[in-house]
Amino acid sequence: PQKIIIDTDPGQDDAVAILLALASPEEIEVLGITAVAGNVPLSLTESNARRICELAGRPDVKVFAGCDRPMGRVLVTAEHVHGETGLNGPVLPDPTMPLQDQHGVDFIIDTLRAEPAGTVTLCPLGPLTNIATAFERAPDIVERVKQIVLMGGAYFEVGNITPAAEFNIYVDPQAADIVFKSGVSIVVMPLDVTHKALVTTPRNDAFRAIGNRVGIAVAEMTDFFERFDKEKYGSEGAPLHDPCVTAYLINTDLFTGRHINVTIETESELTMGMTVADWWGVTDRAPNALFMGDIDADGFFALLHERMARL
Ligand code: BDR
Numbered sequence: 258p259q260k261i262i263i264d265t266d267p268g269q270d271d272a273v274a275i276l277l278a279l280a281s282p283e284e285i286e287v288l289g290i291t292a293v294a295g296n297v298p299l300s301l302t303e304s305n306a307r308r309i310c311e312l313a314g315r316p317d318v319k320v321f322a323g324c325d326r327p328m329g330r331v332l333v334t335a336e337h338v339h340g341e342t343g344l345n346g347p348v349l350p351d352p353t354m355p356l357q358d359q360h361g362v363d364f365i366i367d368t369l370r371a372e373p374a375g376t377v378t379l380c381p382l383g384p385l386t387n388i389a390t391a392f393e394r395a396p397d398i399v400e401r402v403k404q405i406v407l408m409g410g411a412y413f414e415v416g417n418i419t420p421a422a423e424f425n426i427y428v429d430p431q432a433a434d435i436v437f438k439s440g441v442s443i444v445v446m447p448l449d450v451t452h453k454a455l456v457t458t459p460r461n462d463a464f465r466a467i468g469n470r471v472g473i474a475v476a477e478m479t480d481f482f483e484r485f486d487k488e489k490y491g492s493e494g495a496p497l498h499d500p501c502v503t504a505y506l507i508n509t510d511l512f513t514g515r516h517i518n519v520t521i522e523t524e525s526e527l528t529m530g531m532t533v534a535d536w537w538g539v540t541d542r543a544p545n546a547l548f549m550g551d552i553d554a555d556g557f558f559a560l561l562h563e564r565m566a567r568l
């Protein structure tokens with residue numbers, strides 16, 4: 258299996274991404290989960306991460322708290338999408354598994370130094386604060402990363418938090434800039450892909466019909482989470498943004514995209530956090546990311562339904 262660190266701000270869609278990883282031990286070994294401030298403040302994202310591990314029956318997973326605010330800006334949160342707790346929808350008990358003492362950034366650094374170079378994949382599902390802080394503090398780890406597979410950004414679908422920017426990149430553009438300039442091989446799941454990964458009513462019914470705790474909780478999460486996109490975009494259901502990252506690790510063939518240059522806007526307030534993606538190759542800037550554009554949504558949901566039934 259591929260060794261990964263999940264860096265996350267749960268978030269209902271983060272939760273499904275984590276569940277998919279934990280349901281797939283043949284393909285994925287989760288070395289640890291680092292929480293970051295994003296959808297809701299850090300105290301909630303770290304406890305939500307533990308709630309999800311317990312829901313998956315995996316209280317042994319190591320969960321760490323990372324950075325509680327972006328590198329250079331005030332934290333912007335998204336309770337308007339995810340609810341006050343970040344995980345509104347199902348009633349999940351308070352976690353009893355421990356939070357690790359070590360800081361999430363130190364865990365990322367130590368793990369990359371301890372594991373053989375080129376074997377650990379980073380999976381950021383929230384603002385890139387923890388990853389960029391680790392790269393700044395320990396530049397030696399950068400070349401040891403196998404790859405980064407992240408959810409963030411947008412091109413044709415432009416913004417969901419401002420007209421120009423996607424939430425994860427907008428919250429910490431400085432961190433995103435560091436990551437996209439790092440030279441690490443990056444796979445990006447932008448809104449262009451995730452807005453095609455919609456939990457339609459039949460797909461949600463199929464989660465509920467699994468009948469186990471996880472299937473029902475996923476259905477309840479998407480019931481709650483879909484209001485925002487239905488009202489704003491008139492979409493057919495909740496977009497499962499973050500699970501695109503863990504699905505890619507299991508089956509890369511579900512996604513297609515292009516190797517292109519992606520540069521982050523860090524100066525203009527109007528377009529702050531925009532992922533300026535050279536999809537048409539109109540500049541001579543070197544490609545730094547595999548920017549996905551399409552998804553086999555039926556295949557993606559078939560995978561999710563099959564794996565949630567295993568938990
Ligand atoms: C991203 O922002 C968060 O609200 C979601 O969890 C996802 O990671 C989508 O823009």
Ligand code: CA
Pocket residue numbers: 265266267268270271296382383499
């Ligand atoms: Ca997220």
